[in-house]
Amino acid sequence: MKFGKRLKQQIEQSLPGWQDNFLSYKELKKLVRLISSSSSLSLSEAEFVYLLNNEMEKFNAFFLEQEEDFVIRHKELRQRIERVIERWGPNGTRPSHLEYRKEMAKIRKEIVNFHGEMVLLVNYSNINYTGLAKILKKYDKRTGRVLRLPFIQKVLQQPFFTTDLISKLVKDCETTLETVFPPSEPARKSRAAGMQAAALPPGEGIFRNTVAALLTMHEIRRGSSTYSHFSLPPLNLPDFDVIQSLQLLSPIQIP
């Protein structure tokens, strides 16, 4: 039940509109248990496959919807940056340097949040994939059938799993941030200050969700009793402690 529990926690921490779109892991697990006792295997399997397909459809629909939004937002942000630069010159050389700074600060926050949401979408994709793989594995184990291997091939091709575009946008954001807001101060000392003020971005919980996702991933991959060559190796997170401590920070609003 480890994954199930983790998934549930992840869902609870998710952004509001997302929570209904995750894998119905628990129900599917129950179904798998029932199936093994059912008489007509091919019929049950058909049903099972049907349900899985429905789940995938759900993921796809949600994913594509989000992706579309991200594509639009991405373009918008770029245009905004261009407009600001145009208006106030690069680095605010023209008058009203402060306005420039303010605008840029806003944009920066938006980009960071945007980046965060996209990463969470990738995480969404991944955790659902993992859940599917696990369910299929259970199914195979229970029924002695070989559904997992072929089915997973199909899953690999689904839109919700092909997250290349999103990853590209994510990297794009990172580059944009680096170029428009070149990192200046040394990371070390200001990190403490950052940790003080860090926590919840206003009202959305992106940060919290991200931290939770990282930790979840770490937990899931910590190794299980049914470790096989289909399992992933344990996660290598060098600053795991830091991340863990982030979860315990009391939320402070970023104005």
Add this chain to the structure above:
Amino acid sequence: MEAKPALSIQRSGASQISNFGASGALSSSFPVRPTPLEETYPKNSDSRHIPLERDLTRRPSAVVSPLSSNSGVVGHIFSTSSGYSTDLHFSSGQQQEKLPRQSPFISQSTNSGISVTLPHSVDSRVLQSTASSHFNKENNDSWCTDPLPDFLDFPMTTIIQNSQLDGSNMGGIAIPSEELSKPNDWQDWADQLISDNDDLTTDWNGLLADPSATDPGSKASYQISPQSTNISMQQPHISQQLPGTPGEICTGAGQSSSANAAPAKQRMRWTPELHEAFVEAVNKLGGSERATPKGVLKLMKVEGLTIYHVKSHLQKYRTARYKAETTEESSETKPASLEDLSSLDLKTGIDITEALRLQMEVQKRLHEQLEIQRNLQLRIEEQGKYLQMMFEKQCKSGMDLLKGGSSTSENPQEPIDTVQNSSAKDKLRAELENKETDGEPADTAKTSGETSQRAGEKQKTLEAEVPENPEASAGCTSESSPKKRAKVDV
């Protein structure tokens, strides 16, 4: 006794499930079954522009129909799941044209004369609907003739189609094993479909085995990389007008209750390039407020794009613009009592910056790990497929051993273990190491140490897992599989 899961299955009876493969009337209450999703979900971004006409002339053997100048309803209509919805769509006002050489089975369930990209999906669809109907009637136990082949054969047909269609790039194909050496497979399968059921069932085995046989050679295409553009079937259409990558049309009836309404529910995969075209069109029409969906649709001239797509996209666009504008305006209207604010802002400003930086770091970290994880998953499944195939081959030759030496289940496994697994294991280990070091260059020292340890673990577990796999292939001898499983599964 039937399972009553908590998930809602809309069906009026058990019989409907078994009928889903049958081509024929589809009750409207039966949700469209989203089986052949993969064929309609092409890779996004960076796909290349393939002029359709060229391909038509170049590949007479491919299942193509002359490019008809038809409406937008085209490409995606091989919508979700069932071939029925497809049939319905096709029948909704497409021209009737004869497909060269393929008419026999094309016309079974679809109208031809649909634009070129369709035939791939059409045919795959046809494959599915006819195949599955055959299969369900047969109701075999052998796994390869179950509804499974429905989605099993799709990747193949899809890829094969695309490899035929697009000679230029097969760099990143999603399903590696489909790296084709036999362009004629499609024709073979088509012919086989027309023949009777029994041939069909056996052929699935052959079909499944053969393409995979070419797999060991190919390695570049494991990942679903951005270059694997031409899995997308709609692109030739759309890219005719667009400079870069068009969007892709995905089928997703979602929870649509009736298949008839499906044209409206086709999902579009919006890429940045497609969005660019959209924005251009909107701007030409005077901005997001003044532009109408119809006008935008006309301007964009993207085949396969429906007014519904444009409408919903326009709505999203307007909302996004509105949000952006209001935030921009609010800052501009603030008076310039800047001096006072600036000093106050400074301290909190730094904190905020640092908070953002930290947030960014965490996010980057998560993304990085996700990417690594995804690549690993892809590779693992790839390995699994490879092993499975090898085991199956061994199974066939090892059948004698099995029957002969029933005392130990180890017999067929030993030759497998030594030969295939060692190479597979090494491969996997090597990949793991590469992956880990690539993914986290900063931690190379740590990672390589860990990686070799992990690889060692993997090796052990791989060996432990080996006994399990032959039973999968020994699914051919179905009676022994449960026993084997019980024995081996510790």
